[in-house]
Amino acid sequence: MTIRRSAMRQSAPSRNLQKALGLLLMFLLVPLAISCDGLPGKPDISDMPPDPRTLVDPVVLYSENCSGCHGADGTHGAARSMNDPLYLAFVGRERFAEIVDRGVPGSLMPGFGSTQLLSAAQQKAVVNGIYDRWGGSPEGVELPPYSVPALSGDALEASVKRGAEVFATHCTSCHEDASQVTNPTYLALVSDQALRSTVVCGRTDLGKPDWRGLDPSQSLSFMQITDVTNWLASHRTEFPGQSYDQSAQKRILEDD
Numbered sequence: 001m002t003i004r005r006s007a008m009r010q011s012a013p014s015r016n017l018q019k020a021l022g023l024l025l026m027f028l029l030v031p032l033a034i035s036c037d038g039l040p041g042k043p044d045i046s047d048m049p050p051d052p053r054t055l056v057d058p059v060v061l062y063s064e065n066c067s068g069c070h071g072a073d074g075t076h077g078a079a080r081s082m083n084d085p086l087y088l089a090f091v092g093r094e095r096f097a098e099i100v101d102r103g104v105p106g107s108l109m110p111g112f113g114s115t116q117l118l119s120a121a122q123q124k125a126v127v128n129g130i131y132d133r134w135g136g137s138p139e140g141v142e143l144p145p146y147s148v149p150a151l152s153g154d155a156l157e158a159s160v161k162r163g164a165e166v167f168a169t170h171c172t173s174c175h176e177d178a179s180q181v182t183n184p185t186y187l188a189l190v191s192d193q194a195l196r197s198t199v200v201c202g203r204t205d206l207g208k209p210d211w212r213g214l215d216p217s218q219s220l221s222f223m224q225i226t227d228v229t230n231w232l233a234s235h236r237t238e239f240p241g242q243s244y245d246q247s248a249q250k251r252i253l254e255d256d
């Protein structure tokens with residue numbers, strides 16, 4: 001009994017030794033732990049990329065999310081220019097924000113809210129940034145309505161017929177070869193609304209004038225805008241991009 005008790009109880013000198021060893025270890029390890037932070041290759045907190053969902057700089061948001069399609073400075077992109085006060089007034093900030101949120105279904109324009117690519121705060125920042133940088137109020141201009149109800153049946157047929165005349169009168173001076181803008185492959189890439197936006201606001205970055213043309217004699221009435229848009233859209237085909245007989249393709253699909 002006495003032997004065991006003395007074995008459990010440590011002598012005073014050995015407890016002091018343990019304390020000293022503990023202190024020594026601390027002095028050795030603490031600087032080591034601190035210096036590890038500076039090891040080569042370890043990223044500094046300031047080098048870490050910010051969480052993309054917290055970024056709200058409108059210029060950065062535009063260049064990272066929109067410029068690839070709508071152009072670096074909002075012009076000369078594959079999709080329409082955003083650096084265009086007339087267009088920004090035509091679409092209006094509220095609808096613009098809706099398009100950014102939901103996208104244009106069936107086109108390459110993504111819905112940034114529906115796909116959660118951008119938070120609500122980021123969408124607001126990028127939309128306000130575009131209007132702050134490139135918006136303006138075109139004075140003394142009566143803008144055509146952004147959209148009009150779609151026509152069908154005889155009304156559509158009559159509109160398309162008038163549209164062909166509008167094109168012949170107002171557009172062939174530049175589009176001598178109409179197939180550039182009636183090509184079904186081109187039409188498959190754009191919605192009717194995008195066609196309307198193009199007819200109304202043009203692509204001034206590419207040299208296509210807005211609905212007022214190059215001089216007053218070329219200005220389109222609101223009805224002519226709708227008619228020529230319907231005429232363009234009437235060239236859509238069921239199987240775009242295929243040059244052979246489309247009725248044969250249809251028969252094959254129906255037989256399957």
Ligand code: HEC
Binds near residue numbers: 166172173
């Ligand atoms: C002053 C010359 C000019 C006139 C007039 C003109 N256009 Fe154009 N249009 C252009 C140019 C330039 C382009 C750009 C072509 C390119 O993409 O390189 C273009 C492009 C287009 C596009 C394709 C835009 C796109 O990129 O999505 C459409 C659609 C179009 N025009 C329709 C019309 C219609 C309809 C009219 C008549 C109401 C018309 N244009 C009158 C010069 C003109």
Ligand code: HEC
Binds near residue numbers: 066
């Ligand atoms: C992958 C390419 C792509 C990206 C990225 C993209 N867009 Fe688009 N956007 C398009 C295309 C293509 C259209 C035309 C869709 C159609 O046919 O109606 C379009 C249409 C739009 C329209 C409506 C144009 C109209 O005709 O009235 C707005 C507004 C718009 N984009 C804003 C934005 C903004 C803002 C961003 C970035 C936050 C963005 N887009 C990113 C391709 C893109």
